Amino acid sequence: MEDKSEEVKAQKATIVVQSGDMDKLYSALIIANGCLSMGMEVSMFFTFWGLLRLKKGGLESAPLSKMHFLGLGKWMIKRRMKARNVRSLEDMFQDYVDLGGKVLACDMTMEIMGVGPKDLREDLISEYCGVGTYVNEARDSELTLFI
Amino acid sequence: MSEIKINVMGETCPVPLVEFRKALRKAEKGDIIEVVGTHPASKKEIPMAVKALGSELIEVSEEGENWKIRVKK
Numbered sequence: 001m002e003d004k005s006e007e008v009k010a011q012k013a014t015i016v017v018q019s020g021d022m023d024k025l026y027s028a029l030i031i032a033n034g035c036l037s038m039g040m041e042v043s044m045f046f047t048f049w050g051l052l053r054l055k056k057g058g059l060e061s062a063p064l065s066k067m068h069f070l071g072l073g074k075w076m077i078k079r080r081m082k083a084r085n086v087r088s089l090e091d092m093f094q095d096y097v098d099l100g101g102k103v104l105a106c107d108m109t110m111e112i113m114g115v116g117p118k119d120l121r122e123d124l125i126s127e128y129c130g131v132g133t134y135v136n137e138a139r140d141s142e143l144t145l146f147i
Numbered sequence: 148m149s150e151i152k153i154n155v156m157g158e159t160c161p162v163p164l165v166e167f168r169k170a171l172r173k174a175e176k177g178d179i180i181e182v183v184g185t186h187p188a189s190k191k192e193i194p195m196a197v198k199a200l201g202s203e204l205i206e207v208s209e210e211g212e213n214w215k216i217r218v219k220k
Contacts, residue, residue, distance in 0.1 A: 033161050037168035039199040085158050095165050099172070 020049030021065035047106035155184040163189035
């Protein structure tokens with residue numbers, strides 16, 4: 001049973017994930033999981049290239065923002081990460097959901113890209129929504145980021 | 148009251164912090180959580196999380212690169 005008393009006055013963080021690059025997804029998820037671990041509530045709003053990473057197999061196929069070199073750079077970075085025990089994006093995402101993080105999917109991006117809920121990782125997504133939901137979350141957040 | 152042990156030896160950011168938080172969420176009030184690890188920053192950051200979450204830090208000890216943190220929920 002979870003003790004709710006510790007969460008009484010939880011501060012909040014809202015992160016817009018617009019990028020679909022692997023390195024930026026790492027930054028977003030590490031910060032988000034750090035916030036959750038230190039007692040904050042977190043909402044991540046996935047839009048545009050970020051939203052596409054919520055497609056089935058999307059996390060695995062994220063390229064590096066720099067030095068991708070047709071996948072060679074990514075392969076090298078992943079090898080170095082593995083050697084240093086850095087968790088995969090998939091595992092970090094699972095941690096995020098397990099710790100109670102919310103995943104908001106931008107419905108306008110879904111329309112533009114022709115993506116339906118069936119194409120996405122419905123196991124991770126908490127809500128399909130628009131900018132109003134983001135503003136509502138962000139307006140009482142102590143920490144807001146655009147990644 | 149039970150004692151929960153977590154081993155995050157060799158794990159890096161943010162794993163020790165996240166695993167500690169997962170354990171704390173599952174723990175009952177009064178339970179003791181013991182974390183052992185090697186990631187240097189986590190030795191400072193887990194106590195910060197303990198404070199932010201209103202739990203009680205019992206002990207932080209180290210031996211070489213290894214550290215041990217004990218917390219009471």
